[in-house]
Amino acid sequence: MxxxxxxxxxxxxxxxxxxxxxxxxxxxxxxxxxxxxxxxxxxxxxxxxxxxxxxxxxxxxxxxxxxxxxxxxxxxxxxxxxxxxxxxxxxxxxxxxxxxxxxxxxxxxxxxxxxxxxxxxxxxxxxxxxxxxxxxxxxxxxxxxxxxxxxxxxxxxxxxxxxxxxHAEHGDLRNYIRKFFPKLTWTDRIKILIELSKALNSLHQMNLLHMDFHCKNILVDEADRIFLSDFGLCQPIDSEMVSSSIQGVLPYIAPEVLRNKPYTKQSEVYSISMIMWELTSNKPPFSNKHHDVELALSILDGLRPNTVEGTPDFYTNIMKQCWDSDPLKRPDASLLPKIFEEMIELCKMADDKTVSSKVAFYSLPPQIESERETKSFGFDNMLPAYHSESEEKLFMSNENSFVDIDIEPGI
CATH class of the missing domain: 3.30.200.20 (Phosphorylase Kinase; domain 1)
Structure with a gap:
């Protein structure tokens, strides 16, 4: 297309x-x-x-x-x-x-x-x-x-x-978050996510997967416009690389990809959940841990970043759906712009402190929930949330699996 x-x-x-x-x-x-x-x-x-x-x-x-x-x-x-x-x-x-x-x-x-x-x-x-x-x-x-x-x-x-x-005046999104974090409102955050989800959708409509979707590959210009960049790992959905390699920044890689399952559109929904968390925390996910086999196995066990205090429940709810271990339980990638757009008014109320986070709890409207069930890409043979002995041997014996994963020091 x-x-x-x-x-x-x-x-x-x-x-x-x-x-x-x-x-x-x-x-x-x-x-x-x-x-x-x-x-x-x-x-x-x-x-x-x-x-x-x-x-x-x-x-x-x-x-x-x-x-x-x-x-x-x-x-x-x-x-x-x-x-x-x-x-x-x-x-x-x-x-x-x-x-x-x-x-x-x-x-x-x-x-x-x-x-x-x-x-x-x-x-x-x-x-x-x-x-x-x-x-x-x-x-x-x-x-x-x-x-x-x-x-x-x-x-x-x-x-x-x-x-x-x-030239992107503010550099990458991580730099932008650090620079403006004290001023970022929930409305600002959700507007960033709307633009990111639209960028992702534009790729998916062309039958492409970015495969390296994280804050360092997102740029922000002087008008605060959001741009996706760095297509070095981007591949057609039916490419052999999509199903045969583990590449990228470890905390942003979906659990099914760590299990050597095919990389799909829903894998990039998981990456968005980590960006959502970084927008609330002002630091990269798992920045206090080494990005190694041990962290990969912990992610397979269900390890996720701790929710930052003060994050509205409606935001947390969607973030946790996006980082679910089962791709079928994540919101469909094509519906994310609509989901985020429907959160705008709740974000405005949260910014005005007129509604508490407990009252402003957001759940997917029935029609979106229904569409998600029919459109999601899933796996018939999805492994359980825990890792098996064979998975551990796979990571330990296949040193090349993590060659292209960026290692970020703790902060």
Whole structure:
């Protein structure tokens, strides 16, 4: 499914009067094209690409990927552009995460400028299937809740390639929570969850699973808009990787995945429950524990973070449903935006202290409960909540299972 075919996911650009994915007062990419590229862009809009035009990436695979995005462009901001390093200024190293370095900078052309971030993936000078997969999936996922992917350039250091994406002023959601936690209201929290669940739904509608859904891969811009990012582990639902690997940040990985069951949409509902908890606690789940086999087995035994005092019961109720060991008992992923939206008024009352948390207890409306039962993805052979001796041997003997799990120190 192409979500750009739905008019609800696009608006009209105020600069070029064509469809735009971002809000209408955001970046019109057509204006960032050089004069020679504007002519090519016009031809592309008529589905006529100049095959003789040379993209200067120095890599045939990247050249073909860029041309493909331009040929299939439907909006003024949904194609990838090769950007010369000469058009990038004020490049500053920000951080290192996973296998990528992140820089900030300014993209300048035609007397225009915009703040951007550069994501440099390790060994991207050799474009392999994994790196190309991330580029293609990030572009495919483009929507208002996905961090905009503008172009590709050379790394500020070395021969590797860098993705040019929108700069998120507040960084990742974890940084945002820490920065604004004293001011966060329950209404603020639920609005974040509404946007996150919509972003997740946009992926699921394209038959994709993010598979690395946690606060460090969620970005927040200067307008407090929420964006999903980092598609390095993202895979089609029917991919072999979905059913054959355990990857990600351990506290966010659903119990069924730890049991080597297939990763599903409902597995990402579990991840949302951990984000819900982090929004109430101002710290990552299980930050006081080593992220190792012992913690994995404890999660299989039913270990979950302790509910933070002062959390309204209606919020706690949904959070606990989302982290249920049985995927069938979690709210259906497609219904989460509706569920969170229905919590808005309760959050406003909780913020005004006009209703106590005991009175504001929320349960799913009957119609949602009914839909959830028919739509949920489940397993016929789901293991019990406790772990068996064979499971323990599996974790102990298969050291590679946790190679890609991020280890976070206690705080």
């Amino acid at each position: 192409d979500i750009l075919d739905d008019s609800k996911n696009t608006s009209i650009c105020m600069q070029c009067n064509q469809r735009i994915i971002n809000y209408s007062n955001q970046l019109c990419r057509k204006q960032f094209l050089s004069p020679s590229r504007i002519n090519e862009y016009s031809k592309i809009r008529g589905v006529q690409i100049n095959q003789e035009n040379k993209i200067e990436s120095g890599n045939l695979i990247i050249d073909e990927f860029i041309k493909e995005t331009q040929l299939n462009s439907k909006c003024c901001d949904d194609f990838i552009e090769w950007v010369s390093c000469s058009n990038l200024e004020n490049i500053k190293y920000l951080t290192f995460g996973g296998n990528s370095k992140i820089y900030s900078g300014t993209w300048k052309l035609n007397q225009l400028s915009t703040n951007i971030a550069l994501k440099v993936t390790k060994n991207s000078n050799n474009i392999n299937d994994n790196i190309l997969n991330e580029l293609k999936i990030h572009h495919k996922c483009r929507s208002q809740n996905i961090i905009p992917f503008y172009g590709i350039t050379k790394s500020p250091e070395g021969d590797e390639y860098a993705m040019i994406i929108k």
